[in-house]
Amino acid sequence: MPTVHITINDKNLTVESGLTILQAARENGIEIPTLCHFEGLPDKANCRICMVEIEGMRAYQPACATRVSEGMVIHTDSDGVRAARKTTLELLLANHSVDCHHCLRIGSTKEPDLDPRFCEMCFWCDCERDGFCELQTLARAYHVDVLPYIQHDKDHELDLSLGSVVRNPNKCIKCRRCVEVCGEVQTVHNLSMANRGRATMVVPELGKLMADSACVRCGRCVEVCPTGAVFMQEHKDEVLYYAHSYDHDTVVQLSANVIPELTALYKVGLGEITLKKVCAALHKLGFQTVMSSEHAEKLAADEMADTIERNVENGPVIVSNSFAVKNFVKKFFPDMEAQIYFCKGSEKQFAKYVKRLEGDKPVKSVLITNVLEQAAEAKEEADIDFVLNARELYRLFLRTGGAPARKYEEELDKVWEDPPIRYEELLREADWNFGKEPEEVTVTVNGKKRKCAIAHNLGQVRLLLEGSYTKYDVVRLMA
Numbered sequence: 001m002p003t004v005h006i007t008i009n010d011k012n013l014t015v016e017s018g019l020t021i022l023q024a025a026r027e028n029g030i031e032i033p034t035l036c037h038f039e040g041l042p043d044k045a046n047c048r049i050c051m052v053e054i055e056g057m058r059a060y061q062p063a064c065a066t067r068v069s070e071g072m073v074i075h076t077d078s079d080g081v082r083a084a085r086k087t088t089l090e091l092l093l094a095n096h097s098v099d100c101h102h103c104l105r106i107g108s109t110k111e112p113d114l115d116p117r118f119c120e121m122c123f124w125c126d127c128e129r130d131g132f133c134e135l136q137t138l139a140r141a142y143h144v145d146v147l148p149y150i151q152h153d154k155d156h157e158l159d160l161s162l163g164s165v166v167r168n169p170n171k172c173i174k175c176r177r178c179v180e181v182c183g184e185v186q187t188v189h190n191l192s193m194a195n196r197g198r199a200t201m202v203v204p205e206l207g208k209l210m211a212d213s214a215c216v217r218c219g220r221c222v223e224v225c226p227t228g229a230v231f232m233q234e235h236k237d238e239v240l241y242y243a244h245s246y247d248h249d250t251v252v253q254l255s256a257n258v259i260p261e262l263t264a265l266y267k268v269g270l271g272e273i274t275l276k277k278v279c280a281a282l283h284k285l286g287f288q289t290v291m292s293s294e295h296a297e298k299l300a301a302d303e304m305a306d307t308i309e310r311n312v313e314n315g316p317v318i319v320s321n322s323f324a325v326k327n328f329v330k331k332f333f334p335d336m337e338a339q340i341y342f343c344k345g346s347e348k349q350f351a352k353y354v355k356r357l358e359g360d361k362p363v364k365s366v367l368i369t370n371v372l373e374q375a376a377e378a379k380e381e382a383d384i385d386f387v388l389n390a391r392e393l394y395r396l397f398l399r400t401g402g403a404p405a406r407k408y409e410e411e412l413d414k415v416w417e418d419p420p421i422r423y424e425e426l427l428r429e430a431d432w433n434f435g436k437e438p439e440e441v442t443v444t445v446n447g448k449k450r451k452c453a454i455a456h457n458l459g460q461v462r463l464l465l466e467g468s469y470t471k472y473d474v475v476r477l478m479a
């Protein structure tokens with residue numbers, strides 16, 4: 001592999017040629033701030049926050065879009081670079097509704113005041129990303145204490161039409177991450193940039209409301225947005241009301257997929273936050289039953305396994321339990337809708353269980369998961385009352401003094417017997433990814449080896465449904 005010799009911040013390095021300065025720096029433990037860059041998405045180099053100084057060049061260059069070359073001498077944190085980044089942040093904030101600046105959190109800028117835990121104790125701020133917004137974090141790191149530039153009018157209306165994915169154009173920094181993920185990875189192409197200059201904004205298909213647009217509610221734009229410009233509609237205040245209400249019972253299904261993000265938000269070591277600790281904290285807040293989503297996931301996998309066994313002899317079996325895939329197929333492959341077996345997802349299995357509980361008191365169901373399409377499905381198909389993700393749960397705990405990082409643990413409530421696991425390689429809980437090609441696996445079904453494919457994003461779903469699904473005995477589609 002050809003290499004080049006470079007120097008970053010007086011450190012002599014030998015790095016692979018062809019890398020960007022950002023990649024070379026990060027591989028060697030040198031952090032350069034980024035906003036528009038997102039690992040796995042194409043670089044647009046439009047935010048200018050990653051600017052670095054390269055000796056011999058008159059202007060600062062974006063580290064995410066500049067490739068290393070032999071003998072390059074780079075400074076990533078000089079006074080000039082820091083000042084340029086601060087100005088960039090001030091300019092971004094001039095076009096950003098800063099309702100996290102209303103109090104002393106950033107405005108008076110003593111580091112301890114900026115602790116996100118402190119933020120949650122007050123009710124001034126109504127930004128869903130307060131405390132874990134990438135722009136806010138950088139504003140903090142570069143001591144943006146006052147906003148010297150004109151605050152342009154930020155009076156765009158929020159698009160709440162879906163009831164799940166919400167757009168707030170007043171918070172958008174035009175980094176295009178959402179546009180890329182929706183277009184390049186999910187191939188939905190619902191989001192695009194409209195207008196020019198200061199009027200530039202991200203809009204759904206033809207400027208429609210989200211509910212009327214091509215959005216399939218996969219929630220991936222929410223995951224990549226660095227600010228509060230796209231977020232999942234929150235329910236934590238209502239959830240808390242019902243947790244404290246004597247007139248209702250509350251049943252929670254808790255998914256292990258929130259644990260990594262909770263651990264990161266609490267800034268504690270791996271293993272310090274566990275399902276049992278979260279369970280204890282939820283019981284303490286007033287939730288009666290807290291069960292693990294593992295049971296419902298096993299039931300969901302069991303239904304898919306049955307479907308596969310029943311139909312595998314009759315040609316390719318295409319199965320999915322994803323809400324976003326269902327919407328995607330309706331929108332882009334309507335002719336194939338009847339050919340795909342849509343099974344119940346774990347959230348529907350949970351809803352089915354909750355229905356059986358209705359007794360003297362009404363029951364409110366709460367799904368805690370980081371799978372955002374489940375939140376949209378719960379809203380639209382109305383089986384589950386509320387969905388919280390890891391960020392909402394974190395803020396709920398901060399606001400109420402719940403503390404899953406403490407030592408108290410409680411067993412999760414066991415509510416049904418789990419079915420045996422079949423075809424784990426194919427039906428396991430699998431991650432979304434940025435890849436272009438579906439994963440291939442082989443499993444033995446009804447005594448025969450079967451060639452299977454798993455789509456880990458909607459781009460891969462498209463590829464399979466356009467024809468390549470015929471190469472397989474079983475295809476599983478995820479969004």
Ligand code: SF4
Nearest residue numbers: 182215216218219221
């Ligand atoms: S939720 Fe998915 S389909 Fe809808 S705009 Fe976001 S990325 Fe696109």
Ligand code: SF4
Nearest residue numbers: 172173175176178225
């Ligand atoms: S909505 Fe978020 S991800 Fe999309 S361009 Fe604006 S800030 Fe970036």
Ligand code: FES
Nearest residue numbers: 045047048050064
């Ligand atoms: S991260 Fe490099 S220009 Fe935005």
